[in-house]
Amino acid sequence: MKITKQDRIGIVLFLAPALLLILVFFIVPILSVGVTSFFKWNGITAPEFTGWQNYAKIFSDKVFWRSARNNLIWVAGACLVQVPLALIMAMVLSTKPRGWKIFRTVYFLPQVISGIAIAMLWSAVYNSEFGLLNGLLKLVGQGDSTRNWLGDPKTAFTCVLVYGLFYIGYFMVILMAGISDIDESYYEAATIDGASRLQMEWHITIPLIRYSIMTCVTLAAVYALRTFEQLYLLTNGGPANRTSVLVLYLYNQMRNNNYGGANASSMMLILTGTLVIIVVRRLFAEKKR
Numbered sequence: 001m002k003i004t005k006q007d008r009i010g011i012v013l014f015l016a017p018a019l020l021l022i023l024v025f026f027i028v029p030i031l032s033v034g035v036t037s038f039f040k041w042n043g044i045t046a047p048e049f050t051g052w053q054n055y056a057k058i059f060s061d062k063v064f065w066r067s068a069r070n071n072l073i074w075v076a077g078a079c080l081v082q083v084p085l086a087l088i089m090a091m092v093l094s095t096k097p098r099g100w101k102i103f104r105t106v107y108f109l110p111q112v113i114s115g116i117a118i119a120m121l122w123s124a125v126y127n128s129e130f131g132l133l134n135g136l137l138k139l140v141g142q143g144d145s146t147r148n149w150l151g152d153p154k155t156a157f158t159c160v161l162v163y164g165l166f167y168i169g170y171f172m173v174i175l176m177a178g179i180s181d182i183d184e185s186y187y188e189a190a191t192i193d194g195a196s197r198l199q200m201e202w203h204i205t206i207p208l209i210r211y212s213i214m215t216c217v218t219l220a221a222v223y224a225l226r227t228f229e230q231l232y233l234l235t236n237g238g239p240a241n242r243t244s245v246l247v248l249y250l251y252n253q254m255r256n257n258n259y260g261g262a263n264a265s266s267m268m269l270i271l272t273g274t275l276v277i278i279v280v281r282r283l284f285a286e287k288k289r
Contacts, residue, residue: 030270037263044257054264063241064265067249068272070157074227074245075276077165078220086171086216091201093172094179104176108169119233122163126150126234150235157243160234164227171216178212179205214284221276225269246272 037054039047058064089107093100110118125132128148137145149159182205190200206213228247231237237244237252246269253262 033263033266033270037260037267039260041259042257043259047260050260054260055268058261058264058268063244064246064249066241067244067246068268070243071225071227071245071272073157074161074164074224075221077161078224079217079280082165082168083171083213083216083220085165086168087175087206087213089168090172090175090179091205094176094205095197104173107172110167111170115229116233119230122230123150123234126159151239153239153242156235156239160231160243163234164224164230171220174216175209175212178209182208210284214280217284218277218280221280222273225273225276 036047038049038051040050040053041047089103093104124130126149128134128146128151131149133149134146137143147155149155186204186208187200190204195203226247227245228251231243231245231248232251235243237248246265250262250265250269253259253265
């Protein structure tokens with residue numbers, strides 16, 4: 001079908017509002033952040049051009065590198081633990097065992113609860129005096145193992161990381177939707193050929209929902225990179241910056257009225273996110289034969 005000049009005009013007119021919104025609320029702010037990252041600016045006095053000085057300062061800051069490392073651990077945990085767990089649960093519930101709707105609702109329930117409420121709940125779980133975790137340890141005779149979980153540098157980051165990886169319901173629903181679109185004839189043919197359920201999941205389900213898995217991995221990586229409110233409420237980056245991440249790092253830069261440094265940190269976060277997305281797409285790209 002040949003596209004006429006009138007069709008092209010119509011396409012442009014339909015796309016123009018969305019393109020305008022992206023330009024105003026996405027492209028322009030990123031360009032503004034990129035430009036101001038080369039200035040020394042406290043938000044009050046006039047910006048002073050300093051070149052690469054802001055980047056040099058954050059690259060020499062140990063807290064920045066610790067924050068970047070923690071972010072990468074979050075990304076790895078989300079992609080290698082959270083999404084696989086969601087995939088397993090999606091494959092199990094897609095067979096529609098007894099009570100599958102109840103389990104689907106239970107796993108998705110945390111996604112509809114405020115993140116602040118969830119953070120407060122886990123803060124109570126980890127509380128050193130009346131927390132559920134210490135209470136359970138005392139109950140089973142492991143009172144010597146109790147500690148201030150979020151205040152101990154050895155356990156703080158592990159605790160907040162484990163808390164974040166529990167929530168798989170969002171990705172599970174996406175994957176279940178992908179599985180529901182698979183034609184049942186594939187499984188019927190595999191059953192006739194004597195394939196086990198595990199073989200059918202590995203050779204039929206996973207390949208056919210490849211792009212759903214890629215979407216979940218991409219979203220998990222993005223969510224991991226922008227992690228902020230949970231850590232801010234639970235530890236505020238402490239103790240000794242052990243749980244700091246890049247968003248929290250740049251937030252603290254802004255609190256110190258160092259907007260140039262905060263914008264430089266923002267550009268590094270944007271660059272990291274872009275590289276992560278590129279890597280994910282490359283990993284899931286089909287090889288051309």
